[in-house]
Amino acid sequence: MSPPERSVVLTPLPGEANLGLVDGLAQLAFTVQGALGRIVATNDLSIVQVRLLGILRDRRPTIKELAEFLRLDKSSVTGLVDRAEDRGLVRRVPSNVDGRSVGVSITAAGRKRIERVTAAFEAEVADLVRDLNSSQRRQLSAAATAIVAADARRQGIDIFSTEGSSSEPAATVAT
Numbered sequence: 001m002s003p004p005e006r007s008v009v010l011t012p013l014p015g016e017a018n019l020g021l022v023d024g025l026a027q028l029a030f031t032v033q034g035a036l037g038r039i040v041a042t043n044d045l046s047i048v049q050v051r052l053l054g055i056l057r058d059r060r061p062t063i064k065e066l067a068e069f070l071r072l073d074k075s076s077v078t079g080l081v082d083r084a085e086d087r088g089l090v091r092r093v094p095s096n097v098d099g100r101s102v103g104v105s106i107t108a109a110g111r112k113r114i115e116r117v118t119a120a121f122e123a124e125v126a127d128l129v130r131d132l133n134s135s136q137r138r139q140l141s142a143a144a145t146a147i148v149a150a151d152a153r154r155q156g157i158d159i160f161s162t163e164g165s166s167s168e169p170a171a172t173v174a175t
Contacts, residue, residue: 035124043117052080053114056106062095066104068157089113
């Protein structure tokens with residue numbers, strides 16, 4: 001009898017010491033989201049607020065662009081920005097691109113908050129990958145970047161563009 005055919009998503013065979021691609025990525029996502037959830041809660045933020053601040057670290061997008069980045073309705077993003085503005089984390093500014101649009105930028109308080117969250121998250125991730133050697137870490141980073149960039153491209157988003165803002169890469173916490 002021939003061995004069962006493996007699916008393209010690498011479903012593990014019984015007894016294998018491998019979760020398979022789907023289960024492995026799902027469990028990794030749960031682990032990472034759990035760590036991020038604990039961190040944002042201790043910093044009096046939500047995950048979507050952290051995503052907003054992470055995006056604003058190196059860009060000044062319009063509300064419409066934020067909606068695209070966050071994959072939310074424009075009205076939801078308007079409310080998100082309103083609440084963050086009320087807390088002094090962001091401010092509305094004239095758009096660099098279109099005089100009729102309003103851009104959103106991070107404030108000093110917002111920057112301080114996202115830096116604190118980023119440092120705590122970096123420490124959590126370092127702990128998660130501590131058993132990987134440097135080559136495995138580079139491979140994981142490259143694979144994660146390729147997956148995220150390809151998905152963003154399919155959505156019409158260039159995650160590496162910082163047009164209209166600083167020249168730093170647009171790496172964000174949980175974008």
